[in-house]
Amino acid sequence: MFYETDKNDHGLRYNPFKSICVPRPIAWISSLSKTGVLNVAPFSQFTNVSYDPPMVVFSSSDRGNGNQKDTVQNILDTKEFVVNMATWELRDEVEITGQDVNPEVDEAKLAGLEMTPSQLVKPPRIARSPIQMECVFYSSMTVPGKKGPHHLMVGRVIGVHIKDEVIGADGKLDILKIRPLARLGYLDYTSVESLFTMLPKGPEAEAAARGRAGQT
Numbered sequence: 001m002f003y004e005t006d007k008n009d010h011g012l013r014y015n016p017f018k019s020i021c022v023p024r025p026i027a028w029i030s031s032l033s034k035t036g037v038l039n040v041a042p043f044s045q046f047t048n049v050s051y052d053p054p055m056v057v058f059s060s061s062d063r064g065n066g067n068q069k070d071t072v073q074n075i076l077d078t079k080e081f082v083v084n085m086a087t088w089e090l091r092d093e094v095e096i097t098g099q100d101v102n103p104e105v106d107e108a109k110l111a112g113l114e115m116t117p118s119q120l121v122k123p124p125r126i127a128r129s130p131i132q133m134e135c136v137f138y139s140s141m142t143v144p145g146k147k148g149p150h151h152l153m154v155g156r157v158i159g160v161h162i163k164d165e166v167i168g169a170d171g172k173l174d175i176l177k178i179r180p181l182a183r184l185g186y187l188d189y190t191s192v193e194s195l196f197t198m199l200p201k202g203p204e205a206e207a208a209a210r211g212r213a214g215q216t
């Protein structure tokens with residue numbers, strides 16, 4: 001089959017697009033409003049932009065009435081946020097914090113999440129999340145959408161917390177222990193439950209890779 005996205009003529013019951021860029025990791029973002037109200041929300045349109053220096057980007061739609069989501073407004077106002085890693089174990093809490101509630105509601109309380117202070121930024125971290133990245137706002141860009149613009153928010157990661165228990169004896173992150181949660185299309189999710197390693201091809205690349213297995 002083929003369909004044109006402007007016509008949306010796929011003939012399927014549900015739009016397949018969100019099931020194509022999958023799985024999407026979830027940035028579970030904590031931020032503070034300018035008056036200090038805590039906000040926690042998940043964003044699966046999320047990835048890293050670069051690793052030198054480490055930068056991340058997430059995309060947020062508008063609320064549809066011209067208002068930005070609280071996370072975007074908070075970051076534009078205060079220039080700081082924390083990306084907490086979402087995991088299989090925390091899946092219910094992730095979903096609870098994804099509710100559209102008004103800005104005065106502290107979603108961490110709603111989901112029963114304990115927060116712990118960050119070191120370099122004001123927004124606190126989700127204590128049970130195994131990895132948290134402290135970020136400062138770098139830049140934003142908007143792209144037009146039928147129901148309102150989408151905001152691409154780029155942040156520079158200035159500090160990373162990793163719980164000791166998810167670092168393996170080989171010095172690598174134990175991803176199978178962490179079970180990162182990821183978004184598929186529709187109402188579907190997945191978590192990382194298997195992995196395999198491949199060496200880059202070519203004798204020189206293979207030799208180099210053996211020396212630095214696991215790094216890019």
Ligand SMILES: Cc1cc2nc3c(=O)[nH]c(=O)nc-3n(C[C@H](O)[C@H](O)[C@H](O)COP(=O)(O)O)c2cc1C
Pocket residue numbers: 026039040041042043044045046059060061062068069070071072094095097098099100101183
């Ligand atoms: C797993 C998950 C992923 C989500 N990803 C996005 C996303 O990428 N972009 C977006 O605009 N909203 C996304 N949402 C919806 C927001 O989390 C939701 O609108 C939330 O209420 C925004 O909160 P805020 O207004 O406190 O920032 C997602 C929700 C869930 C549960």
